Amino acid sequence: MARPREFDADTALERAMQAFWARGYKATSLDDLCTATGLSRSSLYSAFGGKRALLHRSLERYEAQAVARVTAALSRPLPVREAVAGFVAELIDRIVAGPGRSGCFIGNCAGELARHDRATATKVRQSLQKIENIFETALAKAQDRGELASAADVASIARFLVAGIQGLRLVGKANPDRAALESIASMLLACLEPKE
Amino acid sequence: MARPREFDADTALERAMQAFWARGYKATSLDDLCTATGLSRSSLYSAFGGKRALLHRSLERYEAQAVARVTAALSRPLPVREAVAGFVAELIDRIVAGPGRSGCFIGNCAGELARHDRATATKVRQSLQKIENIFETALAKAQDRGELASAADVASIARFLVAGIQGLRLVGKANPDRAALESIASMLLACLEPKE
């Protein structure tokens, strides 16, 4: 019994997320968001509530996609070291090609906002934790398969990989050089090698 | 033959840098900078030329300080592994205590600006390179002392340490948890262990 929406909220959110991801929170204006989504200010506000709320919805959306991507990458029928290596290699491809130079949206929010925005910091922390948990689960399975030493601390390795990937992506923003990034990646993956 | 400055340009720049470091570029307004430095807009503009120029001066200042800090930490009469470990341990102390939660100013600029600001990206890349070179030099000396395998690629290790430290500091912004950060640090330092 009312006028129906003319837009799809899901694709609008996706486009808003892309805008925040590419430019950052403060650098993305409401005009930018309206242009990106094709919505008017009224529609944006009634559907999402404001810029900050839209950022949080964007973070949730990104987290879901990131969880899916990591899960997919680590579910491949490969030794975990090769699965992780493939995941990182794709990241590097995207950094070198250009689109990956926006970095990780979660990491971007951590860098720009975590210090002075408790709510966003909490969301960032939780998102990183979820991704870390996916790594940990995959590593534990690999450990069961005998790919990792039974003494290996899979939780610590997972945490290390998440931090290392953040570092890789951050450095890649300023220096999208394939050789440099692959060198970093290969040393990062050493944590999955059995000690000789 | 004219009116002299009432302020010290060096301390003004230091305070401006602190403001940019703590809040980021876009989030630091000219009012913030005037408050932080104690200068009027006129003085700021005549002395530094504008917000963006002030950022670049701040980056240069931070780079010099960072170079000095890293050089000092790696010049201690210790095995390089312990020197690096001490450096990272102090970073973690500052993150956990609070002040270190601003992260690395260079990394912050990389995250916020590198993608859309070529000049800043170049400065960031050069600064990271300089710091990387300090690590590499220290590692090469340690290699000469026999602390590292003669086959070790000190340039790659240096690059890896810089990226890893950026990741550590970024993750520390959202999750300033000592145990987690120390776990990451200890795995990072594994690249300096002789393989068994």
Place this chain on the structure above:
DNA sequence: AGTATTATGGAACGATCATTCTATAATGGA
């Protein structure tokens, strides 16, 4: 002492910011 020159404080500027408001359009149910 007078003057040229630079520094300073703060007002003024236009642009842009996020948000709210208003008028109009479009629907489903009566």
Place this chain on the structure above:
DNA sequence: TCCATTATAGAATGATCGTTCCATAATACT
């Protein structure tokens, strides 16, 4: 078909942005 309800476009709002300008203050040199 008319009404209650929600959606939309875009104007309006006040705050704040970075920058410029101007009047005044303070010095060094003649």
